[in-house]
Amino acid sequence: MDAKTYTAALGELRVLRDDIKKAQAALARLEAERDKKITMLADYEKAKAERIAPAAGLSLAEVVSRVPKLAPATLTADATPTEPVQPATVTESAPVQATEATEADEVPGALAPALTPQSTADPEPRPTVEPAPTPVTIAAPASALMERERALPSIPEGPDGDNWFTHTPNLASTHPNFTQQARTTVFLDATTGTLVHRDRTTQLGLGNGSVGEILTAVFHAVPEGAERIYITAGDPWHRDADRHPYLKDAVAAWLNAPAPGWHTDTGRGKDRMAGHFVHPRNPVGRYQRDNSEHHVEIRSAGEWFDTTGATPAIVRDAFVLLWTTLRSHWPDAVIMGSPSQTGRDLWTRTIPERGQFADGYPVLSEELRGLLHATAGQGRxxxxxxxxxxxxxxxxxxxxxxFAYAKHTWKSGVGTPRRITATTFATWSEKEQTKALFGCGHWHVRVTVPTNWNHVGILPAPAPGDRAWHYPATAGTTFTTWAGGPEIYTALANPLQPWKIEILDGLLFDDGKPLDDWSRKLKEAWSRLTAQAQLHGDPAQRTAAHLASRAVRAILLYGIGSFAQRPRMVTGSTPRTMERDVPQDAEIIAFDDHHITWQRPTGFTRDPHAHPEWAAGVWSSARAALLSQRxxxxxxxxxxxxxxxxxxxxxxxxxxxxxxxxxxxxxxxxxxxxxxxxxxxxxxxxxxxxxxxxxxxxxxxxxxxxxxxxxxxx
Structure with missing residues (x-):
């Protein structure tokens, strides 16, 4: 670049600066006008934030923050104060080595050193119970809630909280009584147009790579039809990304673009997977042929593994290897659309048909599932x-x-959990306390970092933002949080210095092995494919085996995540001419001249395979092992x-x-x-x-x- 070009570019940059300032000023004026309209609408006696939010293109919380009087009554009512709880405080005497528990460990002996005073000339006291008031949580308007750190929920005192400790009636995970049906699948490189169907490779012309062009080209090449199209490269849903402020907007526009002869799949019977799934990188488009029962999905193979550099034929071979390897453990194994769907389906086929849980694993009450959803984070x-x-x-x-999560599936909580209050915990012997903290539990605790601590934090604490966590490490810091047994154990028995833990409340399950058989089979499949990836003589087959081993990892990883069964978020699209049909509780996430794309929470469904207690236990164990593992x-x-x-x-x-x-x-x-x-x-x-x-x-x-x-x- 010479001086003349440099000077000219500076001039162009100044023009852009001025244009940006003008655009920002115009945007500020529009936003002020919008807020003025919202305030005006709020004066109407029957005004509802649920109706105003989609019209304004804002979330419900954003509307309430502008006009607090529109907040639903449930957000502004004060909670009823309760009697303070006496928390049980567990203090430690001396640092010991933290141990990654295995089946061979004896429970009392594994943690006893952490709770028992060391033999010294001036021994430390035994664990004690220290009274301390539990702060009463008073609900506040939404505008106030958004300005402070996220507060974690707690279990109500007395009978109201005790009633949470049950299971959802007539809802349990049972062994399936049907054979899963496979779907005809093709593999498409959207950049080169290479299509692989079984042992046949075809070159397609995809035009601009729209949904309609892809469906037309694929069904012309495969007259018998396909039910699933895996995109192995090209990411066609990103083709207009530069025209949209967010990647998700570009994906939504691509999924909702007109596809002549096709319309959005609205579901079949009890099929809960109808409609598009808008994801910035791995979306799912679901379509049905007009005047026909033919349904097809367009998905990203990136859900399963990184496909960079792999041809559609290698990706196909990876899925074939995955299927044949899984079949050696599950004779009726079928590769479903995503790793999470496949993982959960395979798990159901390991549910025992005899013995204690022959009638299935019952699903926790919605209250306990909601508590675990709000208080059990994932990876650190x-x-x-x-x-x-x-x-x-x-x-x-x-x-x-x-393959970290596979290490932590040998033990999980089963049955109806017991509520362990601070008072109950304090009455237990040291041996009983040790066994409880070492078992499958989820604990509400007040934590104090040791006064001379100089290492990383151990226990998660709520941070501002939706489901955000941080790990306090400043010496002397005190905070209240929820944590799983493995992390509590690590805090008490870490190799440096024990932390002070005050038990406020807790859930304690019986120890069981609901995931052990499923995980063992997946680990064996992973080991076999990993060996093939290292030893096979054909480089293409080595790559396919490597990808298949990564798919097994994804099946276990996302299968565990599927047990968490978070409240469902449904995404939908409504024509601009039918704006009044947008659900009142929906949040507008994108719109163009023709469609409004929205999402709304639908709460917890009656999912017979919802077991957030298992996911929470695995995640807690994995976070603890990042800190200390034997x-x-x-x-x-x-x-x-x-x-x-x-x-x-x-x-x-x-x-x-x-x-x-x-x-x-x-x-x-x-x-x-x-x-x-x-x-x-x-x-x-x-x-x-x-x-x-x-x-x-x-x-x-x-x-x-x-x-x-x-x-x-x-």
Whole structure:
């Protein structure tokens, strides 16, 4: 670039600056006019926020924040104060090694050192019960709720709370009495037009890659029809992304574009999967042929694994390998549209038909499911920035846990949980307290970080934002939260210093193995495919086996997530000419000249396979293992708390990022820490997630170049 071009570009930049200012001013005027209209409408005695929100293109909460008097009565009514609870405080005497529990562990002995005073000249006191008032939560208007940190729910005192501890009548997970039907599937590269159907490859002309053009081309090439089209490359739903402010808007526009001869599938009988699923990267389009019963899905193969560089034929081979491998464990196995659907279907076929749960696993009450939904987070994602870490890192080293969730499925809570109040917990012996905290439980606790703590946080605490969590680590900090037994155990028995835990309330289940058989079969399938990916003589088949092994991982990972059964969010599209038909409780997420795209929560459905207690237990165990895990074969411990203070840079679900390498053994088994990336320093400490991910990719490439066999995706 010369000086003349530089000067001209500066002039163009100033013009853009002025245009942006004008647009911002115009937008501000429009928003002010909109808010003025909302305030005017609120003066109407029958005005409802549910009706105003879709007309304004705002959420219900955003309308209420502008006009608080429109808030529903349930948001503004004060809660009835209750008697304060006496929490049971568990204090510890000396740090011990945290242990990853296995089936061979004896419960009392595993945690007893954490609760029993050490033999010293000046022994510490035994666990005590300390009275402390429980703060009474008073509901506030929505505008106030949005301005403060998210408050976690608690169980009501007395009989009202006790009534939560039951199961939903006539709703249980039972062994299926039918054979799942396979769907005719084709694989399409939307960039090159390559279509693979069984053993036949066809080259298609897709035009601009619209829904209508894809359906026309595919059904011309496959006259007998297809019920599922997997897009292996090309992401056609992103073709107009530059014309929309958000990627989700572009996806919604692509899904809802006219497709001559087809209309949006509205469902068949009890099919709850009707309609499009708007997702920014892995959407699902569901269509039905006009005047016909022919239904078809357009899905992304990226739901299952990363397809980068894989041809449609290799992706097809990966699905064939996946199916044949699963069939060795489930003779009636069928690959369904997504990993979560497949995982849950396979799990139902491991439900025992004899014994204690021959009648199925009952589903918890809606109140307990809602409590677990609000208080049990998933993977730990945290970036630790300066001054907690150096501005210039000596290195950035990534350790990723292999097939991590498969490590934590051997034990889960079953049956109707017991409510363990603070008073009840305080009356128990040390042995009973130990067994309870070591068991399958979910605990409401008040936590105090030790006064001289200098490492990362252990227990999650609610942060501002929907389902956001952070991990307080400042010495002396006190907070109230919910946590699973594995994390409570780690806080009490970590290798540095025990934390103070006050039990306020809790759910305690009987120990069971509802996921063990399912997980064991998936681990065997994963091991077989992983071996093929390493040993097969044909490079294409090695790639297919690798992708199939990743699909098995996705089946278990997303299968566990499906047990959480979060409140459903339904997405829909309504013509602009029928705006009044937009559901009153819907949130407008996109619109154009022809359609309004909206979403609305529908609450918990009567899903017979909803078991959030199992998902919460696995997630808690996985978060605890990021901090401390025992390697039995090597008689050693691994995890973030076994790295030096100040050396932890980040957590990302199954991975931990450190400033230096660790001598952690790796045997390629589920839960082992794989040395996956190593970027030599000095490295500027990342301050954003994007910076971390960029350094992660560079570190993986650097380690692969240095030692091709030392890192790999597993």
């Amino acid at each position: 994602t945290e970036l630790i920035t300066p001054p907690q870490v150096p501005d210039q890192l000596p290195a950035l080293v990534e350790y990723d846990r292999t 390697m039995r074969e090597d008689n050693t411990y691994v995890g973030a708390l076994h790295a030096p203070p100040g050396s932890v840079v980040a957590f990302r679900t199954d991975a931990v990022y450190l400033t230096g390498p660790q001598n952690w053994p790796y045997h390629g088994q589920p839960g082992d820490y794989l040395h996956k990336g190593h970027l030599a320093g000095p490295v500027p400490a990342p301050t954003t997630e994007d910076e971390l991910l960029n350094l992660r990719d560079i570190g993986r490439a650097a380690l692969q170049h240095r030692s091709p066999h030392s890192s790999g995706e597993v």
